[in-house]
Amino acid sequence: MTSTPDQIDPGLRATWTAGGGAHLPADALAWLRERTGLRPSATPVTEVAVPESALPEAARAAFAAIVGPEHVLVLGDDRLGRAGGLSYLDLLGWRGGEVVVPDAVLRPADPGQVQSLIESCVEHDVGLVPFGGGTSVVGGVKALRAGKSAVVVLDLTRLDKLVALDPVSRVAVLQAGVTGPEAERMLGASGHTLGHFPQSFERATIGGFAATRSSGQASAGYGRFEAMVERLRVATPRGEWRLGVAPASAAGPDLRHLVVGSEGAFGVITEVALRVRREPAARRYEGFVLDGWAAGTDAVRRLAQDGGRGTVVRLSDPQETEVGFALKGGWKTGVVRRYLRARGVAEPCLLVLGWEGRDKADLAARRRATLRALRGLPKVALGTPVGEAWRHGRFAGPRQRDALMEVGVCVETLETATRWSRLDELREAVRTALFDSLTTAERTPVVACHISHSYETGASLYFTVLVPRSADPVGQWTAAKRAACEAIAGVGTISHHHAVGVDHAPYLAEEIGELGVDVLRAVKRELDPTGVLNPGKLVGDA
Ligand SMILES: Cc1cc2nc3c(=O)[nH]c(=O)nc-3n(C[C@H](O)[C@H](O)[C@H](O)COP(=O)(O)OP(=O)(O)OC[C@H]3O[C@@H](n4cnc5c(N)ncnc54)[C@H](O)[C@@H]3O)c2cc1C
Numbered sequence: 001m002t003s004t005p006d007q008i009d010p011g012l013r014a015t016w017t018a019g020g021g022a023h024l025p026a027d028a029l030a031w032l033r034e035r036t037g038l039r040p041s042a043t044p045v046t047e048v049a050v051p052e053s054a055l056p057e058a059a060r061a062a063f064a065a066i067v068g069p070e071h072v073l074v075l076g077d078d079r080l081g082r083a084g085g086l087s088y089l090d091l092l093g094w095r096g097g098e099v100v101v102p103d104a105v106l107r108p109a110d111p112g113q114v115q116s117l118i119e120s121c122v123e124h125d126v127g128l129v130p131f132g133g134g135t136s137v138v139g140g141v142k143a144l145r146a147g148k149s150a151v152v153v154l155d156l157t158r159l160d161k162l163v164a165l166d167p168v169s170r171v172a173v174l175q176a177g178v179t180g181p182e183a184e185r186m187l188g189a190s191g192h193t194l195g196h197f198p199q200s201f202e203r204a205t206i207g208g209f210a211a212t213r214s215s216g217q218a219s220a221g222y223g224r225f226e227a228m229v230e231r232l233r234v235a236t237p238r239g240e241w242r243l244g245v246a247p248a249s250a251a252g253p254d255l256r257h258l259v260v261g262s263e264g265a266f267g268v269i270t271e272v273a274l275r276v277r278r279e280p281a282a283r284r285y286e287g288f289v290l291d292g293w294a295a296g297t298d299a300v301r302r303l304a305q306d307g308g309r310g311t312v313v314r315l316s317d318p319q320e321t322e323v324g325f326a327l328k329g330g331w332k333t334g335v336v337r338r339y340l341r342a343r344g345v346a347e348p349c350l351l352v353l354g355w356e357g358r359d360k361a362d363l364a365a366r367r368r369a370t371l372r373a374l375r376g377l378p379k380v381a382l383g384t385p386v387g388e389a390w391r392h393g394r395f396a397g398p399r400q401r402d403a404l405m406e407v408g409v410c411v412e413t414l415e416t417a418t419r420w421s422r423l424d425e426l427r428e429a430v431r432t433a434l435f436d437s438l439t440t441a442e443r444t445p446v447v448a449c450h451i452s453h454s455y456e457t458g459a460s461l462y463f464t465v466l467v468p469r470s471a472d473p474v475g476q477w478t479a480a481k482r483a484a485c486e487a488i489a490g491v492g493t494i495s496h497h498h499a500v501g502v503d504h505a506p507y508l509a510e511e512i513g514e515l516g517v518d519v520l521r522a523v524k525r526e527l528d529p530t531g532v533l534n535p536g537k538l539v540g541d542a
Pocket residue numbers: 085086087129130131132133134135136137140141156176197198199200203204205206207208209210211212213214215216217262263264265267268269270397398497498499501534537
């Protein structure tokens with residue numbers, strides 16, 4: 001059975017909040033007009049043409065025998081609903097009809113079914129794309145065929161269980177399809193938390209976090225996701241692979257880290273054992289303003305190197321601070337701006353600091369340590385209202401992006417990291433590349449940047465770009481992204497937490513060397529000899 005070609009309304013994935021809900025204040029629009037040259041224009045949404053499924057009948061019957069026919073989805077809207085991720089170009093595709101649609105969606109219920117489906121894909125030579133929340137912004141879930149006659153999406157959302165909790169060791173085993181909020185809800189029942197809160201938290205999954213080496217907004221306190229991984233259960237074409245028996249080991253290289261970050265190209269992660277923490281009993285978030293990027297980075301570096309780090313440490317550059325104020329609008333923002341001017345702050349850089357502690361005394365001690373590390377650095381304290389406003393709005397970015405796209409703004413983010421000694425050079429290089437690529441007589445881009453992940457030796461840089469959309473929106477962003485990647489290559493990493501996917505694959509060799517790419521390809525050949533797993537991602541085709 002195959003579905004017929006269909007014209008389908010792409011509303012299903014074209015926005016973060018299906019049905020809308022995002023909204024920009026009037027003064028934000030006025031600011032965009034003045035600052036970027038925006039002439040607001042409604043975004044046309046055309047229907048997406050869904051091709052017929054090319055899945056061979058024998059493969060479909062074999063998959064149905066494993067998961068049940070109701071979990072082999074071949075109808076157009078089901079396939080369209082798992083086509084592609086959520087980058088700006090993906091979202092443009094949804095609006096303009098350029099979407100790579102898989103031939104079927106398979107919905108396994110447990111790790112055993114995942115293993116059987118992989119073996120069946122090998123038998124029928126069908127490509128398979130692991131799909132968690134589908135929030136990839138680097139083309140990681142694009143249904144590329146890469147020489148296969150058909151490709152299916154493996155939707156992991158039925159793997160949604162807390163398998164075990166060891167409260168003595170503080171280790172929880174979660175299935176791969178558990179989403180961020182579900183993980184917190186299930187762990188919260190016993191007073192635990194994972195502490196992993198990326199901006200995509202509401203949709204992304206445990207398997208996706210592991211497969212992409214994700215990093216959450218509270219990484220200063222809880223660490224990157226990879227630091228939480230204790231054990232992994234992985235389905236591969238060569239059979240099931242279980243990794244990790246102890247918190248640390250000298251039994252050769254740590255092979256868990258061959259799987260963490262492998263983006264579905266080496267195997268499908270079905271379960272992850274994760275270090276969890278006691279839920280904090282006390283929380284406090286505060287805002288501070290420093291004058292200029294140099295003072296801001298000095299503060300963040302001191303916190304990273306001299307102890308006293310909070311749970312959240314996040315510094316916006318002057319441009320991001322301006323964007324934050326402008327898009328929020330309202331009288332309160334006006335009051336803060338006037339207050340900062342009166343205090344003589346020429347280039348406000350917002351620093352959000354958050355502390356979470358097991359009780360009030362613990363929290364107070366952490367806060368004291370932070371403020372001690374910042375002693376002598378001129379700063380304006382804005383208090384808890386600003387810190388708490390950030391905490392409450394910390395997952396709002398995708399909704400704001402929807403609203404900006406609706407009025408004709410090209411809005412996208414990209415990220416990197418480097419050592420402290422090269423951080424300014426890298427920020428300048430990326431800013432210049434984006435400006436040069438996007439500036440025209442009618443359009444002026446705003447390039448904003450923040451640090452939200454810092455280490456003793458360096459930090460990440462996260463850029464947000466706003467510019468009026470051109471008549472060739474795909475070409476406009478493709479050129480800007482290429483320019484930014486070329487500026488990054490050789491100075492910083494091509495990705496601090498968004499992963500490689502398709503978009504960053506051309507820059508991988510510059511970072512890890514041709515030898516490194518050969519090593520990854522050799523691993524892929526060993527685990528996935530016929531190349532069914534996530535064709536065309538990470539290392540292309542081995
Ligand atoms: C608005 C927005 C904000 C974001 N903010 C952050 C952020 O703050 N921090 C951050 O780290 N990332 C962020 N991201 C990127 C993205 O959310 C992360 O990469 C996330 O880890 C992906 O999880 P997912 O479940 O959606 O995975 P998917 O998008 O479904 O998949 C991502 C990749 O992992 C593979 N994969 C998924 N599940 C498995 C599995 N079980 N086994 C093997 N491979 C698998 C896929 O094939 C794909 O290559 C953001 C994305 C968006 C759209």
